Amino acid sequence: MEMPITKPSMVSYADELDFSKLMEDLAKDHKNGFIRVTSSSEEGYILYKDGKQVAASYERYSKREALEKINSALDNKNTLIEVFDVGPSQVDYLLDLNKPYTIETDSVVYDVIGELKKKSSETSEESVETVNSTIIEPEVQDSDKIEASAKNLSEDVESVEKVVESSITEKTDSSLKEQPSEEPIKELEMDEEVESSPSVGLDESVDKSAQNVEKSTLANELETSLNEPPKGEEMSDEPPSSGGLDEYVDYSSVSNTPEESVVGTKSETPLAKTEIESESSDIDDEIPVDRSELLKKYGIKDVQDDDVENLLQSYSGGIIDDDDVERVELVLMNLIKKSVLGIPKIKGTEVMVFLDNYKDLSGTINIITEYESQGFLNRIMGQNRTAVNLRRQIINIAEIAIKKSFRQYPEVVERFEINVEFS
Amino acid sequence: MTRVITVASGKGGVGKTTITANLGVSLATYGEEVIVLDADVAMANLELILGMEGKSVTLHDVLSGDADIEDAIYEGPGGVKVVPAGISLEGLRKIKMDRLESALEILIESADILLIDAPAGLEKDALAAIAAAQEMILVTTPEVPSISDALKTKIVANRLGVDILGVVINREQHDKTFLTISEIETILEVPVIAVIPEDNEVSRAAAFGEPLVVKNPKSPTSNAIMQLGADLIGEEYQPIEPDKKGVISKLVEGLLGRR
Numbered sequence: 001m002e003m004p005i006t007k008p009s010m011v012s013y014a015d016e017l018d019f020s021k022l023m024e025d026l027a028k029d030h031k032n033g034f035i036r037v038t039s040s041s042e043e044g045y046i047l048y049k050d051g052k053q054v055a056a057s058y059e060r061y062s063k064r065e066a067l068e069k070i071n072s073a074l075d076n077k078n079t080l081i082e083v084f085d086v087g088p089s090q091v092d093y094l095l096d097l098n099k100p101y102t103i104e105t106d107s108v109v110y111d112v113i114g115e116l117k118k119k120s121s122e123t124s125e126e127s128v129e130t131v132n133s134t135i136i137e138p139e140v141q142d143s144d145k146i147e148a149s150a151k152n153l154s155e156d157v158e159s160v161e162k163v164v165e166s167s168i169t170e171k172t173d174s175s176l177k178e179q180p181s182e183e184p185i186k187e188l189e190m191d192e193e194v195e196s197s198p199s200v201g202l203d204e205s206v207d208k209s210a211q212n213v214e215k216s217t218l219a220n221e222l223e224t225s226l227n228e229p230p231k232g233e234e235m236s237d238e239p240p241s242s243g244g245l246d247e248y249v250d251y252s253s254v255s256n257t258p259e260e261s262v263v264g265t266k267s268e269t270p271l272a273k274t275e276i277e278s279e280s281s282d283i284d285d286e287i288p289v290d291r292s293e294l295l296k297k298y299g300i301k302d303v304q305d306d307d308v309e310n311l312l313q314s315y316s317g318g319i320i321d322d323d324d325v326e327r328v329e330l331v332l333m334n335l336i337k338k339s340v341l342g343i344p345k346i347k348g349t350e351v352m353v354f355l356d357n358y359k360d361l362s363g364t365i366n367i368i369t370e371y372e373s374q375g376f377l378n379r380i381m382g383q384n385r386t387a388v389n390l391r392r393q394i395i396n397i398a399e400i401a402i403k404k405s406f407r408q409y410p411e412v413v414e415r416f417e418i419n420v421e422f423s
Numbered sequence: 424m425t426r427v428i429t430v431a432s433g434k435g436g437v438g439k440t441t442i443t444a445n446l447g448v449s450l451a452t453y454g455e456e457v458i459v460l461d462a463d464v465a466m467a468n469l470e471l472i473l474g475m476e477g478k479s480v481t482l483h484d485v486l487s488g489d490a491d492i493e494d495a496i497y498e499g500p501g502g503v504k505v506v507p508a509g510i511s512l513e514g515l516r517k518i519k520m521d522r523l524e525s526a527l528e529i530l531i532e533s534a535d536i537l538l539i540d541a542p543a544g545l546e547k548d549a550l551a552a553i554a555a556a557q558e559m560i561l562v563t564t565p566e567v568p569s570i571s572d573a574l575k576t577k578i579v580a581n582r583l584g585v586d587i588l589g590v591v592i593n594r595e596q597h598d599k600t601f602l603t604i605s606e607i608e609t610i611l612e613v614p615v616i617a618v619i620p621e622d623n624e625v626s627r628a629a630a631f632g633e634p635l636v637v638k639n640p641k642s643p644t645s646n647a648i649m650q651l652g653a654d655l656i657g658e659e660y661q662p663i664e665p666d667k668k669g670v671i672s673k674l675v676e677g678l679l680g681r682r
Contacts, residue, residue: 002599003600005566006567006568007568291609291610294609294610295610298602300610303574303578308578308579311579
């Protein structure tokens, strides 16, 4: 599956984590995101939305098969489990992007998840034999489903054949039918993907379009898969595509690198191989990429003009030289002095402002004030209260003066130390 | 007229300094008079990559007002001139980035190309390095966080009127989990001008304190950087093919310690 790999919210090895509990927690918290399971060089994903698993892949496997493979991968203590959180809207997009791996909520396949969850917890507690027996059960049920899907496949083959009948000869089909069925399906599939196209090339249809090649490959593959006996575990090696042409194209681009496709087919004509590679890369290049969709896919936030403006404003306002500092000190000093002298009880005042322009702007303001002397009784009774009130008033005045001087940075007031003394 | 090119990234650790150092050497080998300025005063690494650590006068001293910029220019490998930032935390306290402007004016007079290695992030020092240049090369790895930060840097640079020459994708790997070249171009809306593959030789060269283009000119990274340098100044570059030695000859060389 195609997933945006960012910083995982949780990382653990399989032996250090109760996977079933993890699934329960995700369901309980209605989380959105995906889990990446890495075992040796193999990788699997479970996409979950609102706590429910909605898609799964494991290497070439999808849906139920993928979940089974992930489950067996969890037996390996070195398997790495990473949980990635994504936003609800991003999940919908990822789901849309990975349609071939989507687990339908009302299908039989979906029920397997719960089963697998149980299995993962059981494996740690029960014996190997018990685990084996639990695994066999769903596979027996699966054969019916496979038969049904085989019928669907045959219908799909017919429809695809109609489309590509001009480019695919009977010779091609027969050559593919002659493939030895005893071979492991995995290898067979890899061979088919490359072999099918050269066989078209042998038909001298060199001018075939890239689309025709893809379609013929699909038709051959579907035909071959129908010829295969639908039996238990081997059947699980099938590609995840349920027959749609688009799905097939997506799947092949996701799961197979060109290098992988070429492996094991060295006997093929190099010309045909290059054609396939160039054609497939052409198809990739031709897919229109919308910027906003890409940003959404990878969760990248586009930078707004306001953000840049704020950033640059702080930059341009941040660097001031020593002369500027002296000017600011003088302005601030006069402003505070004038305001303090406006208080009726104040007889005189001196204000000293010291700015520190290292890293962030901060400073110290010392205000020495003389206020009207009061009568003897008042001095005893209320001098203390008057001084407190005046101190508060002067500090307020100084703070207002700072805010006025640095209108765009009101927070700067907190970086000033204001001292008031009465003489 | 002197070209002032800043190499910036947004995110740290994407290989910006390595590319700047090697690109500087590369341009110098084409006969250009190149000065590489390490403007990353907080996390200076350029001198380590070029094997020039421990210089007595650095950009720290210049920005502190304790030295002239002319005294901080050193001859580096391949004929490139280097202004190291200095690795002194003590010096950081006294630094004033506004002194950078006057220092740059002097550097511009004595070079064809002034390459500035900008600090990561978008703090004042990084913005000063970006704003000082006419042109910028954006370095990124094909990972989401790196692209996201590169996007911010690119937009800020655009606003500052800096001409973005293109994106250099560093540590490129054929892995489906990373963004493709076309995806990066679409997101950043800037052309990709070089793709540098993941290469262990880069770490080896850094450990030896030698620029890769000198230590191993046949490596894919060296070829990519030399090509980038050639493209920047409109030169032709013929990639150097790696030696196709047999296993036995490699083994013999290894045993004789010639590697």
